[in-house]
Amino acid sequence: MPQLIATVATLLLLLASVLVVHFARREAAEIRRSTSAETQAMREEARDLHSEAQRREERVAQREKDLAGDQRASQKFQRALDERATVVARDERRLADQRSSLEHREREALAAVAGLTAAEARERLVAEQVQAAKDAAMSEVRRIERSTRETAQQRAREVLVQAMQRQTGEAVTETSTTWIDLPSEEMKGRIIGREGRNIRAFESLTGVNVMVEDGVNAVQLSSFDVERREIAEVTLRDLIEDGRIQPQRVEAAYARAVDDVDQRHLDAGLDAIESAGVRGISQELVSTLGRLRLRTSYGQNVLSHLVESARIAADIAREIGADVELARRSAFLHDIGKAFSHDRDGTHAAIGAQLAREHGESGEVVNAIAAHHDEVPQQTLEAVIVQIADAVSASRPGARREDSDGYVERMESLEHLVAEHAGVVKVVAMAAGREVRVVVEPDIVDDAGTRDLARTIAEHISKDFSFAGEIKVTVIRELRADAVAG
Template identity: 70%
Template sequence: MPQLIATTATLLLLLGALLVVHFARREASEIRRSSEDEVQHLRDEARDLLSEAQRREERVSTRENEIAADQRTAQKYARALDERAAVIVRDERRLASDRAARERAHLAALAEVAHLDVDTARKELRERLISEARDDTRADVRRIVRGARKDAESQSRAILVEAMQRQAAATSSETSALWIDLPNEEMKGRIIGREGRNIRAFESLTGVNVIVEEGVNAVQLSSFDVERREIAEVTLRLLVEDGRIHPQRVEQVYSKVVDELPQRHLDAGLDALESAGVRGVSEDMVRTLGRLRLRSSYGQNVLSHLVECGQLAADIARSVGADEEVARRAAFLHDIGKAFTHERAGTHASLGAQYAAEHGESEVVVNAIAAHHDEVPQESVEAVIVQVADALSAGRAGARRDDADGYIERLENLEELVAEHAGVTRVLAMSAGRDVRVMVEPHEVDDEGVAELARTIAEHISKDLSFPGEIKVTVIRELRADAVAG
């Protein structure tokens, strides 16, 4: 029995060894096949690379042949030009010699006829030739200047039209009221609340009037303060989306929206930077730019206007060979001072230039911002491009709107207010109401009273009129004396 067990064990060991050998051989066969496949794949790739290299070598050889042919042709033309230049030089020398001989003969004949010596005749001839040449030169200069001016105007129009076509953007207009759609009629009741407590809480927090009309599945928010209206809009949309509307919930959502306002400014500024293609602006400037999304000028959104100006200036600078990035940056920042016109004294151009200088902008950019309304001289071509881009963006059809009746009424109110002061004989509101010229009676207002009257009028305007930016008051006193001799 032990012998049988030993034999069985031996057989099992042999069987195991055979199985191991069998699996090892099969694995080796699979590895060999895989290696052969990989080698074949590498051979195919090498063959493809060799074919591609041969094709490229053929293209390079063909291109070298073409270049050699072009060089031979160029050398041929160069030799022909050298020969032509030699002929021209020879002809010029011959013509100069002939001209000198004719001049000598003419001088001799002139001296014989006029009984003058050769020096005197030469002097008179020189003076006559100089006079004729001067007249011909003046005529040529005038003709060249007229042609150059005509070509420059044509090219300028082409450049501006091309820039405007590339940047034909939609115009964003701001109004004093906006509508918010509601999902159903029941939402109106939730907004109003029991005995109107929800709507009262909302209006007292936001400072915005909520108008609910019958038959319209929407409510209207009305306010002349754009920032308040924007906060109220976001607050109401969140409340409508959530569905829970009560005074406590209104306070919670309103506080959240107010806290997120700086982040919305930052996001708007970053989006504008990306759209305009401007980089390297500090975070403080980005937030300031974001605040301009809530500012408008004659219905044109200021931030959208800056983005459009940056793109226009870049296109114009590229066309005329100016510094494209400087023009883009200066145009994008040129109205940044409008974020401070309600906080600091000064025009938006001067405030913007000061703010840009404080944040490390270059002198070219600072000058372009300060000079875009001609308050200071323009010191670079990029500053001129910024002014052109600003005029294009503001002046194109549909960019800005202003009610004619309201515009006239504002100017009339301004003139009437100034005319109320004693001694004023005539008032002229100029530059869209930003400049007021006041003529006074010299017998009623003396020289010392002119400055005092200007300050009084400026204080009166600031107190009784609402206006953006600044109004410059200029008082003019002119004394004339007339007499008649009989």
């Protein structure tokens, strides 16, 4: 029995081995078939790639042949161009030689006809050409200047007229007196007081003369010191309102008027700022501006002038596209230095610029203040606008008036300045200095030079003479010949 089992087990092992070998052979055959198919596919793909590579090599070879042909054609064309350039250069040299020969013969012929050497003929020809060019250039310059001046003047008139027509101003007169209306005739007696003690106390405290006239229901305060006169006016109005006038009350009212000076300055400055439309002014500058309410320039109130200049500058800046607020602010502050011009050294423009710089104003504003009388160059368009607005406000009819001594001195200074130019024989300032007639020596200044001299004099006046508005310069050249028949 055990032997049978062993035999069966051996047979089973052999059968299993046979089955394993059979399946292994089947799997190997399957692998060989699959590998053979893949190998065949790879061989076909390799043949395709080889064919494509051969085709590309053929195309590259053809392109190289075409390129070589193009290069040969290009070289041939370049050789043709070089040959043509050589021919052209040879022709140009031949033509240049011919032109030079013709010019030389022409110069010799001209010299023979005119009796001049070739060098002299050449110099004369060059001189004639230069003079013709100068005449043509001068004519063109005059035409351009005339056209530019007409266009600029027309546009400037439009801008200034539009700016000025928006402003209204009163004619001013400089005065040293102030009239105060009284509520009744009985108030005159109170102001005078018993045996004149009230009026004497008032005049002693204020330094102002009080004049009471019969038949006039008002009193007059007279003083050349505008600050004293303003304090006296405030004092007297306070007393008139209270009704009780005596030396002690005069002293009390005067003390209140003196104490309120700074507040009145501040109020006047604030009113001016509001009227001009300016914002952000420091309180110190506001008080300084308020002091200008008591200052005048040729009879024109300085604070009113600043307000008017600010409005004009803003209108001009708006018309030409400049910075409106910068122009308004700069024009409003341009004369602020006049509040200290009698206390500090320097011009009011320099003092005002320093004051503005100390109180944090921008560099553009400082420059506009310093440059509005050409003491320093203008750095911005707004600085030029400030100068124009200042001149417009000062030169409008009724804005200012001059005393006779100042007027004569200004006319003499203008005439002396113009007379410094060479060739000037006589100078006459006319129309209150708005026009200057200049007579020149005809042997020194020719016709063309009169225009140059007029322009030079105008530039000299603009640079070295302070004036408002415009000054017209007219140069007159007259040649007279006299003969006596015997």
